[in-house]
Amino acid sequence: MKDKTFRRIIALITAVGLLTSGGLVWYTCHLRENCSIVSYVANGR
Amino acid sequence: MGTGKKIAAIALLIGAFAGFDLSVYSLFTKRCIDTSSEEMQKYSVELHRYMPFDGSSEAVKADTDMKLEGELPVLDGAAALYPVFSGIVNSVYPEDSVRFENGGFTADSALHFTNTRGAYKAVADGDADIVFCAKPNDEQLKYAEEKGAELEMVPIGREAFVFIVNKENPVDGLTTEQVRNIFSGDITVWSEVGGEPLPIEALSRNPGSGSQTTMDKFMAGREQKASPWGAFGRSIGYSFRYYVDNMVENGGAKKLSLDGVYPDKEHIADGTYPLASTFYAVYRRDNENPNISVLMDWILSDEGQSVVEKAGYVPLA
Numbered sequence: 001m002k003d004k005t006f007r008r009i010i011a012l013i014t015a016v017g018l019l020t021s022g023g024l025v026w027y028t029c030h031l032r033e034n035c036s037i038v039s040y041v042a043n044g045r
Numbered sequence: 046m047g048t049g050k051k052i053a054a055i056a057l058l059i060g061a062f063a064g065f066d067l068s069v070y071s072l073f074t075k076r077c078i079d080t081s082s083e084e085m086q087k088y089s090v091e092l093h094r095y096m097p098f099d100g101s102s103e104a105v106k107a108d109t110d111m112k113l114e115g116e117l118p119v120l121d122g123a124a125a126l127y128p129v130f131s132g133i134v135n136s137v138y139p140e141d142s143v144r145f146e147n148g149g150f151t152a153d154s155a156l157h158f159t160n161t162r163g164a165y166k167a168v169a170d171g172d173a174d175i176v177f178c179a180k181p182n183d184e185q186l187k188y189a190e191e192k193g194a195e196l197e198m199v200p201i202g203r204e205a206f207v208f209i210v211n212k213e214n215p216v217d218g219l220t221t222e223q224v225r226n227i228f229s230g231d232i233t234v235w236s237e238v239g240g241e242p243l244p245i246e247a248l249s250r251n252p253g254s255g256s257q258t259t260m261d262k263f264m265a266g267r268e269q270k271a272s273p274w275g276a277f278g279r280s281i282g283y284s285f286r287y288y289v290d291n292m293v294e295n296g297g298a299k300k301l302s303l304d305g306v307y308p309d310k311e312h313i314a315d316g317t318y319p320l321a322s323t324f325y326a327v328y329r330r331d332n333e334n335p336n337i338s339v340l341m342d343w344i345l346s347d348e349g350q351s352v353v354e355k356a357g358y359v360p361l362a
Contacts, residue, residue, distance in 0.1 A: 001048045006055075010054070013055065014058065017058070020062065020066060021069070024074065028073045031074060034077075035076070035077030038209060040248060040280065042211065043297060044076040044211055044246075045214075
């Protein structure tokens with residue numbers, strides 16, 4: 001694998017990963033502000 | 046770097062992101078999934094389950110000959126009390142008085158559902174005639190005062206404020222003082238109250254909700270604090286008994302005894318459960334709708350109190 005290709009793959013995975021993780025964290029924060037305490041306790045630990 | 050190492054680095058990077066996402070999902074996201082959207086919040090209190098005049102619903106109905114006519118009072122209230130006020134509509138309102146479209150009640154419906162915060166605003170603004178709620182908080186009283194609304198609060202039944210934990214939590218009961226210490230952050234680990242050596246996640250609700258107003262009074266001036274490590278342990282929350290028992294999917298939650306008394310109907314009725322409380326029908330004193338007094342008299346009659354009881358609450362003695 002060429003170095004240039006490797007760097008592109010790493011950059012792509014990092015970008016997709018950051019977007020996905022950031023989106024998940026944002027979505028989770030939004031959910032936690034709105035979700036019912038009873039559901040939260042029942043679905044959690 | 047050789048090709049093998051490059052592939053390993055790529056795999057490691059993918060694994061790191063996947064591990065992070067999976068941890069966030071299983072620790073936090075999954076607990077709230079499907080309960081956040083407006084649509085799901087409506088589902089969570091199951092409006093359809095208690096829809097008046099729907100043969101397949103569980104809306105309660107009193108055995109009565111009374112039927113309201115003329116200017117119908119618009120009813121609204123707390124999520125936990127929806128079975129009561131939908132039962133009142135189901136018993137004494139004309140069938141065409143309830144209109145439900147696209148997942149919500151229309152503006153001209155005599156039955157609305159906006160929850161405690163919305164209901165207190167609606168009664169102060171004159172958008173609802175009678176709302177069914179726990180006592181208002183200071184902010185809600187202030188808003189009513191600003192709107193020139195003097196609120197009449199008529200007790201119509203009894204309920205209990207309860208603390209809940211996950212069913213897997215071995216703790217079955219707490220004392221009042223232990224609960225205050227947990228929610229003020231003085232007790233942060235379950236083992237301090239007879240449980241496992243896991244952090245306590247003390248949950249709280251939005252200001253203005255009926256249960257948060259009741260919790261504020263219960264805390265007697267102590268500020269609620271939550272440990273940042275709590276999410277990695279077991280949670281504790283609070284709500285009204287009926288909401289926990291009947292209105293949301295709660296198979297994984299259990300109610301705690303308080304000071305050795307379990308919050309069932311018997312202990313609410315006899316007053317031994319420490320946090321048994323009254324709920325109210327609330328209306329503006331200057332509301333000139335003649336049917337308000339007619340309806341209030343009926344709600345306090347044996348027939349009206351049978352709706353409270355059939356809906357699963359404890360009627361006034």
